[in-house]
Amino acid sequence: xxxxxxxxxxxxxxxxEPMPLLVRVARELKPGRALDLACGTxxxxxxxxxxxxxxxxxxxxHVGIEIAKATARVRSVEVDWRVADLERGExxxxxxxxxxxxxxxxxxxxxxxxxRASVKPGGLAIAAIHTVDDSLDIKPMNPAFLxxxxxxxxxxxxxxxxxxxxxxxxxxxxxxxxxxxxxRKK
Numbered sequence: 001x002x003x004x005x006x007x008x009x010x011x012x013x014x015x016x017e018p019m020p021l022l023v024r025v026a027r028e029l030k031p032g033r034a035l036d037l038a039c040g041t042x043x044x045x046x047x048x049x050x051x052x053x054x055x056x057x058x059x060x061x062h063v064g065i066e067i068a069k070a071t072a073r074v075r076s077v078e079v080d081w082r083v084a085d086l087e088r089g090e091x092x093x094x095x096x097x098x099x100x101x102x103x104x105x106x107x108x109x110x111x112x113x114x115x116r117a118s119v120k121p122g123g124l125a126i127a128a129i130h131t132v133d134d135s136l137d138i139k140p141m142n143p144a145f146l147x148x149x150x151x152x153x154x155x156x157x158x159x160x161x162x163x164x165x166x167x168x169x170x171x172x173x174x175x176x177x178x179x180x181x182x183x184r185k186k
Contacts, residue, residue: 006115008041008063015040018047018073019104021163025126025182026051032099035118037086038106042068042079049077053100057101060085067085075136088114099123105144112155125159127152133177147179156183 022044031052036045041064045057049072059065062083072079084091086108093101093114100123101115107129115125131147153164163182 004061005063008061008067009054014045019128021128021180021182022047022102022104025124025163026053029100029124032123034100034102035098037093037095037101037103037111037115039068040064042081043070043104044104045079045081046072046075048100049079050075051175054080056080056082057131058082058084058086060087072185083146091116096120098127102126104128107147112158116156116159117183121185123185124162124182124183125156128169128178128180130169130176131179146176152181156181159183159185174178181183 005176026048031048032054034045034053034055036047036048036055036057039057039059039062040061042057045055045068057068057079060083065081065083068079070080072081082091095122097120098118099120101119102125103111103115105128119125129152130145131149131151132143149166150163153161159184163179163180164182167177169176169178172182
């Protein structure tokens with residue numbers, strides 16, 4: 001986590017606008033309870049809170065959370081910010097507690113089962129995660145942090161798939177191939 005704390009301290013990786021995918025989906029939803037996993041500097045949590053959602057946002061970077069808190073204060077929104085390392089199990093995801101769970105550009109495979117259990121029936125899971133793509137001549141990532149083709153879709157088998165995409169990322173600043181999904185729990 002020191003790496004992300006250092007990046008945020010240097011002002012790197014601070015994206016202020018929410019992902020277009022989340023903006024499109026949230027526009028159609030009635031606010032409820034949301035969980036933003038690996039929230040970074042809070043852009044998605046703040047966006048949802050501004051639209052009336054009760055948001056819990058979790059990240060292992062204390063620097064990222066401090067930036068998020070400051071931004072939320074300026075924008076006059078409340079979010080339940082949590083500094084917790086998801087990989088170490090420092091945050092318990094409450095089963096059946098959320099109308100919406102989002103995770104963007106973070107992969108921890110054992111979280112999918114917890115996400116599926118924690119979304120209420122009729123609620124949504126939204127994710128965008130980098131995938132393996134050998135055709136790109138960019139800095140290699142640890143393959144453990146990259147999805148295989150169709151892997152994200154398979155994690156939500158049995159859910160109503162509202163959006164399913166693999167290809168060029170739908171957001172500026174990301175070059176690596178991305179898998180996106182919006183799935184409704186039946």
